[in-house]
Amino acid sequence: MSKDYDDSAWVSKRVLLSGEPSTPTELYLHYIDCRPPASTNIQGLIILIHGYPQTSYQFRHVITPLSLTGYRIIAPDYRGAGHSSRPRDGYNKMQMAADIHQLVTGHLKFRQPAHVVGHDIGGMIAHAYAVQFPSHTASVAWGECPLPGTQVYDEIVKNDRRVWHFDFHMQIDLPELLTQGRERIYIKHFYDRLCINARAITPKE
Numbered sequence: 001m002s003k004d005y006d007d008s009a010w011v012s013k014r015v016l017l018s019g020e021p022s023t024p025t026e027l028y029l030h031y032i033d034c035r036p037p038a039s040t041n042i043q044g045l046i047i048l049i050h051g052y053p054q055t056s057y058q059f060r061h062v063i064t065p066l067s068l069t070g071y072r073i074i075a076p077d078y079r080g081a082g083h084s085s086r087p088r089d090g091y092n093k094m095q096m097a098a099d100i101h102q103l104v105t106g107h108l109k110f111r112q113p114a115h116v117v118g119h120d121i122g123g124m125i126a127h128a129y130a131v132q133f134p135s136h137t138a139s140v141a142w143g144e145c146p147l148p149g150t151q152v153y154d155e156i157v158k159n160d161r162r163v164w165h166f167d168f169h170m171q172i173d174l175p176e177l178l179t180q181g182r183e184r185i186y187i188k189h190f191y192d193r194l195c196i197n198a199r200a201i202t203p204k205e
Helices: 063-067 093-107 121-132 151-159 161-169 174-179 183-194
Strands: 010-018 027-034 044-049 071-077 114-119 137-143
Touching (some): 010 093, 027 063, 027 093, 044 093, 044 121, 063 071, 071 093, 093 121, 114 121, 121 137, 151 161, 161 174
Parallel strands (some): 044 071, 114 137
Antiparallel strands (some): 010 027, 027 071
């Protein structure tokens, strides 16, 4: 099956940010790095933070077009997702945002303020990024997510049956035990139930 997006300028890497390799503390973060063409005027950095149950792959159709406008694009898989490590702890949004900040400023040595974009859970991480690192945030944008700590978030978590998985995922070990070996069935349920156009996602994807 041929790709319907251009990844010719992408560099995909996996870097150890903290912990000991091959232990529960290990944190490797995978990310896509797409630099703008040498002929363009450099506009800055855009960080794209995916939602749940997605990975950085969800941005495949926008990474290259954005880079062609002069932006360097960094699209990480946050901890626990995609090709990144799955440490036992550290899944609060402040820590997940700190992981990405460490990747961008510590590993990639990018010092200028970045445009931070998040979708779904990624929006919560984008907000946490801007709150913690305002001097490294040029702008922040998010979509399809209520922010934790707001009345809207509390109402949705309490009353909206579509987010039953919030409570489910907070249980220790049980979600993993019940979904192990059934990941495809479990994840497909979210896309079938919540997508406006589920047919846009091919069987291969």
